[in-house]
Amino acid sequence: MAPRRGVYFLANDYVLDRAIAFLNSFRAHHEALPICLIPFGDDIDGLRRLQSYFDFTIWSGDPALLAACDDLSRGFHGEVKGHYRKLVAWEGEFDEFVYVDTDTIVLRDLSFVYDFLDTYDFVTTVSDVPDHFKWVWRESVHGAGVLTPDQIAFAAGTQFIASRRECLRFAEVRPRLDAALALAGHMALVTLEMPLLNYLMVTSGRPYTSLRRLAGAVGAGGPPPGDIPQERWAGDPIGAVRDGHLLTPWSPPIFLVHWAGMWWELERGDRAELPHGDLWSHYRRLGGLDVT
Template sequence: MPGTRGVYFVANDHVLELATVFLSSFRHNNPDIPLRLIPFDADHHRIAALGERYGFTVWEDRDLLARCDEISLSFHDLPKGHFRKLAAWAGEFDEFLYIDSDTAVLANIDFAFDRLAGYGFLTATSHLPGRAWKDSIEESGKLTPEQYGYRANTGFVASRKGTLTFAGITSALPAAREVAPHMKLGYEQPFLNYLMVTSGHRYTSLQHLRTTTGDRSIPGEVFAWTPGVEAKDGGIVHPADPPTLMVHWTEPVKPTRQAPEDVPLYDLWRYYRDLRAVT
């Protein structure tokens, strides 16, 4: 009997407008797959109220979220809600996707579960120069070139329940703290990269599979600031690139923090902000 599949996202009321774009676009292209909100912090009542409209449930295990907060304190002075995505590996779905809420999802995500076969972790994008690690990691001897070269964006991760465990994460913390001086600490990204590449499981990305196999049909992640990308009718126009899986408004461009004329692909963001949810 096949296991359950579902999608997690992390958000709170502070990013309500961003998350609404994520929810609207996701449900437009994925009307049926289970979706669950992992609260970024206690301030999530307004977004939780959208559950019926967009068809998602809310993570209820506060003890597990508190453990994620505790792990974040190994690297930061205050709890960082970004680390709560670690809860996904102990959640209800046997196979899952985690997707950041500052994205617009422009395709059906079912294909990603098929691409996960043979891997413990599948991200959308990897081998990104300057991501996750400082240059000093190369001379540290703490990771191999293959491991630190992975440099994945952790805004989209496909995996399976139990591939990471809290016991394993806890036991990895002492070694991870030794590597922390070489991490670009801001969010959970370098630590999650560390966990993936030292887990003993195989890891890859949609981008890497597309590059190494030559299969241009594999959809990709587009960062909103990518030159030459244009939006049209809720989609992306960029003939030189593969089909677009999702658009990601990473720093330094956030639609809710800048004037519209300064936000790349603002028309796409506004399209899904104003689109009624699929019911």
């Protein structure tokens, strides 16, 4: 029997506009692929009203698992951070899944990623970027004697993760949490769940990789680098945009644009405008959906 495949996203009504833009872009390239909302919090009445419009389900597992994720965030931050609820993706309805952050625009079909789950149990978009290390670990982690240099260097973004349901069940996570919490002083907790998910992936004993790693694996027997689509951060130049499409040809092609940190900077007043706001606005306006 073929595995049941789908996509998860995490949201509440606070990010309703972002969720609409994300869902419009997702459905523009995936007419039938199932997608499921993981509630960031209890305030999802506005999102519920969009269920039939975008044809998504809402995560309906044991509420105690969401509460356990909230407790986990308290252990690291002293308060509830809904970002840790990403962990229930491994307790959901899909045998193979992709998790995607809501501050993302999807530019092409992402189903190609499922093929990599034949070899790897965790696939992110970005890893092994020295400049990104500071968003996962503090320098002190090198002397902690817990992780190998390769495990530390992976330092993956967790805005996009492909995996299988059996790879990180909560029953397996619980016995490892004391060790993870002991490492909290070496984590860059400003990025919330990212250090923990990195720790859980690289210490799982399961194979992990990223699309960036795979694109650089010349001669490894896989497709050539230019054939593996990549994510781009919206803070980088991505070229001209028209009608929701990038006019600049990229190799490897871009399949996601991610606004990591930028909405937070806008809300703080640290940024005057959203980079590549024309791309985001195209998908927010697509279909003319008015939720005011």
